[in-house]
Amino acid sequence: MAEDVKQGSQPGWTASPALTGLLRLAGEGAGGAALADALRRLALSHDEVRQAYCLAWQAGTGTYAELGSGERLPPGPGDPLQASDAALRARLAAQGEIAVAALLELPCWLAGRLRRAGIRAGLALAVELAPGQPGLLLLVLDEAPGSGLGRWLGELLGACLQLARAQLQPSPVLGGDDEASLLLDADGRLLDLNLAAHRLCRDCGLEQVEALLPVNHLPLLRACLGQRRAVGPVSVALGERTLLWRFVPAGAARVLVRGHDASERLGNEREAAQARRLYRLIIENTTDLISRHTPDGRFLDASPASWTLLGYWPEQLRGSRLRALLHPDDVALMRLAGEALELRGYHTLSYRLRHRDGHYLWFESACRAIRETYTGAVVEIVSVSRDISARVQGEEVRRRLAEVIEATTDLVLFIDRRGAITYLNQSARRTLGLAEGQDAPPLASLLDGRDLQRLLETGLPCAERSGAWESDMRLHPPGAAESLPLSLVLLAHAGASGGYFSLVARDMTERELREAQVRRHQDELAHTARLVTLGELASGIAHEINQPLAAVVNYASASQRYLQGAADNPQALARVAEGLERINAHANHASAVIRRLRAFLRKGQRRLQALDVAAVAREAVRLCAWEADNSRVAIGEHLPDNLPPVYADRVLLEQVLLNLLRNAIDANRETHPHAASRIRLTAGVEADGQRLWISVEDQGPGVSEAALAHLFTPFYTSKADGLGLGLSMSRSIVEGFGGELCAERRPRGLRLLCRLPLAGGEHPQSQQESR
Structure with a gap:
């Protein structure tokens, strides 16, 4: 039988792969775990066996424990430190076998484990996995086995293992090979395998070693025998593992299949290839210039960015000197960089390179020296350079701006x-x-x-x-x-x-002083203009003062006559009292006229205050009333009594309104020299509630569109004896109040519109925000 087992390929009897593997492992002196897995595979190759467990005796604990990679039994009940399988071992030593039903009756730890696993039928066989190492093979069956079958199977397995250890020697081709090796015949049947193949099969979690081979291993085997040459390597993917197999002729009808797990090597190669592709992609597409140089500064190679940055292709730079592109002032920097690379091995510097077009660009380079392994001498310099021209220019601009800000x-x-x-x-x-x-x-x-x-x-x-x-x-x-x-x-x-x-x-201290001086000059000019205006109104003023003075003289003369005849006329004293009363009224009227004239002629700093525009406008109307009457011009006042106050100087505002009224009187007199005409004086609040407007509208000849643009220009006038300063000065005064003065053409005449901010807002001189 041993001869048949050893020559399992002889006609008439063929050993199963499971039995062949078991015998090979026993012959090679495999350890308990590998032999236990082989025993389990051999047992499970029979249809009657539902599950198989291989257990070895543990002398230290006095219990049986599982070997190999198979399924584990649950722990038994009770304290594990008190567990013991001594009774079971004695029974097996005496009988060689024991049915599971009888085992469950024994006072042992394994019996409790079987009960917890729900195992009720089967057979426990005594086996010796190694010389002097007792164990048992537990076969889980659907029903209890016949009497004596187990003992016979146990003796048969023991004899086979003993015979294999005694007679089977490792194949000289397979035994010393660290790689998994299988010996196949011409039809692809497994003749032999080594321990490395067993380990590989176990690590991959396969029951049959043939599952390790490629699915087309038969055509590969025939090609190997037919061409009498090695075929491969051929890859097999098993989950995350990759196996490489090579088919080698081993005689006329045999093929040696050698393989190994190449997952790590192939993974490293794929990562290396991916890294090389990534590095090449980065080098070819980066905007930085990556270059290699000799220690004396010659280009060995450069990335394609050299064309974008310098106008040269890498082929044009190879062999050329870097110094030929350097700015003359930066040559010394390169000598210092060479010394730093020799000393430290790395250096960063900024310098200028000449573009192919002739202009210079600023670059920042990070350089690293590559040294010879044994001598340490610098044999090559790798440099990564970046165009920093925009950054240098920006820094220069910022430096100049900083100098300007500080200066x-x-x-x-x-x-x-x-x-x-x-x-x-x-x-x-x-x-x-x-x-x-x-x-x-x-x-x-x-x-x-x-x-x-x-x-x-x-x-x-x-x-x-x-x-x-x-x-x-x-x-x-x-x-x-x-x-x-x-x-x-x-x-x-x-x-x-x-x-x-x-x-x-x-x-703005100097500006305030200049503005104050301008305001003083403007006030002087306005005062002069008021004097001129008063001179022009002298006839009317004289009439307004002479009229109450003449009345005073008449009432005084009459009172004297009444006093002389007071003795004869009882009514004389009453007449005198009435005369004195009228004298007092006319004298007060003359005094009020003089007071208004003195206020109008007041000279001094402007006093901004909240004013009633209607009252100021009526004062201006009274000043020019005699002139209007002489020119047969009626001034129609439409001034509401509830207008909100504005913030202005009373005298200057009255001067502006008087100037507008007198201009309107002159315009009406020019158009209607012998007929009556009318001036319309109105006021109101704008829709936004922020400003008040005053309008003076005449019935004069008006002005052309071209003349309207120059109406407020100094020294521009249409009057033969005018200076052209009235409207210009009026606009300056109104703008000093924070308002504006403009003119509008009408179908009959001209309308002058003055807008002033209301007194409830901010001080006009502080409203200077433009954005």
């Missing part, structure tokens, strides 16, 4: 969204009296409360929307007695760490 006489402050000052230039520090390095004071201490609120609530949102916001404010330097007028521009900026704002402020 400018304007105050420059950087603030955040909360209004905290983060930077001040030198001019701002000098103005605030701050030493270098001293922290800036809070913005709330430098501005008035209303100005600060307007800056934060109105200025910041406006600057974020439109980029800039302008206003006039006053700055209060710490410890200074007087505040400084500022013309301020707020700019919004976007930074890497968030948005911020800059305040550019100019000291």
